[in-house]
Amino acid sequence: MEASLSEQRLHFFRQQIGKVINDSPSNFMNWLAPEMIKAEHGVLVCKYTIRKEMTNPYQILHGGVTAGIIDDLIGATIYVMGLNDRYTTVNNYIDYFAPAAEGDEIIAETSVVKRGKTILNLQCEVFLPSKKRLIARGYSNMLNIG
Template identity: 25%
Template structure:
């Protein structure tokens, strides 16, 4: 774990994520709820711009939420180098409508020297699962310090 990055994210708990390095995260306008050494939780509210023509959460946007929360958590879990997604396997289990609040939790399942394995779940306030994912992140040669962390 990168202690400096962990403290940075801890200082953001309770804040809207609208001014970070990822334009996608900024667009989603989530609120960082919790940061741990091996997990991150973010809350999103479904907006009309996040929906498909059926007025339910678009699968691509759900995938973006999952990928971004895993990415945030992985930056914290990484010690020196940026890691990049090599896959994102998503199961869509129920719909979410405009105005519904969603909690997205990424949890580190296995940490290796070159590969981290994550699980991530989107839940409604009722506890019902909207989508779940697994992802593997591979170490790159890009130092976190070189990209502003």
């Protein structure tokens, strides 16, 4: 029996657990170079090491990179769900709470908030575990474009 698309994609990400991802279908994810921590249907958890090129002039994590982590991991979460349709980001809403610096390791975790017929709403929380601090929380509405 052939595995479903969801099972195939989930299997790919589960094989990455404990490894730095560098062969994702997302080129941006490959650049971010996260380490996969957990992969479940509707939930992904990754660890990122903040590199110099991810920081702003104040040497802290650039807000755009934080937004990119959130958007990319939310997209990967939908990808892992194995939906036959394609989805695109309608909007991102991000609250920034605390900084992270070069060399810090941060954790990002996604979850599905609501699954409608045409819109999926997901969230991603980004933490600095060494200080037990929430760095950012983002929500995204994803539109089914067929």
